[in-house]
Amino acid sequence: MGVTKEDVEAAVAAALSPTHLVVTDTSGGCGASYEIEVVSDKFEGKRLLERHRMVNTALAPLMAEIHAVSIKALTPAQAQPKPQPEPAAAAADKPQA
Amino acid sequence: AAAEGGGVAAGMKDTLDKVVSAHKVVLFMKGTKDFPQCGFSHTVVQILRSLDVPFETLDVLANDALRQGLKDYSSWPTFPQLYIDGEFFGGCDITLEAYKSGELQETLEKAMCS
Numbered sequence: 001m002g003v004t005k006e007d008v009e010a011a012v013a014a015a016l017s018p019t020h021l022v023v024t025d026t027s028g029g030c031g032a033s034y035e036i037e038v039v040s041d042k043f044e045g046k047r048l049l050e051r052h053r054m055v056n057t058a059l060a061p062l063m064a065e066i067h068a069v070s071i072k073a074l075t076p077a078q079a080q081p082k083p084q085p086e087p088a089a090a091a092a093d094k095p096q097a
Numbered sequence: 098a099a100a101e102g103g104g105v106a107a108g109m110k111d112t113l114d115k116v117v118s119a120h121k122v123v124l125f126m127k128g129t130k131d132f133p134q135c136g137f138s139h140t141v142v143q144i145l146r147s148l149d150v151p152f153e154t155l156d157v158l159a160n161d162a163l164r165q166g167l168k169d170y171s172s173w174p175t176f177p178q179l180y181i182d183g184e185f186f187g188g189c190d191i192t193l194e195a196y197k198s199g200e201l202q203e204t205l206e207k208a209m210c211s
Binding site for chain 2: 070
């Protein structure tokens with residue numbers, strides 16, 4: 001087998017020093033295919049196209065053997081779960097007079 | 098064949114310049130509009146259809162030189178590749194995310210009016 005999930009992880013980790021990285025093998029029979037979720041402060045201030053280019057560049061040596069990659073590139077701030085809005089439940093729980 | 102890693106061959110670059118500026122929206126994909134050969138290409142076709150914009154598609158599976166030339170031209174390693182107003186917009190993930198955020202609609206509107 002050509003490229004493995006570990007190869008992809010190593011290449012992305014080396015290039016982007018991510019704070020969070022999940023690589024999923026999504027090959028559905030048509031060749032090596034990966035889903036990459038990466039959080040890195042190197043994405044700060046970069047547009048989506050640039051962020052994806054950074055990941056693509058990291059993977060360039062492997063791309064010849066990869067059929068497809070799906071990339072999710074977030075900054076640490078974006079990766080934080082959004083603060084929950086005040087639960088409407090409190091109001092809803094109040095019995096109607 | 099073009100030299101490896103030497104960027105885009107001159108003839109290919111001219112041709113691609115013409116193709117991407119000849120139409121407002123051009124999608125280089127695997128398969129055709131009516132018969133996409135890959136889920137990622139299918140997704141982008143569906144998005145463009147839902148937005149009701151006219152778009153041209155070119156099948157990179159039918160032309161190996163085009164397929165290789167485009168990768169160098171866009172510095173983008175995979176397909177589909179979406180071009181709007183002569184400029185590379187992105188692949189499937191970027192297009193999908195931009196569609197969800199409304200940025201794609203905005204870019205397309207701007208292109209249609211330009």
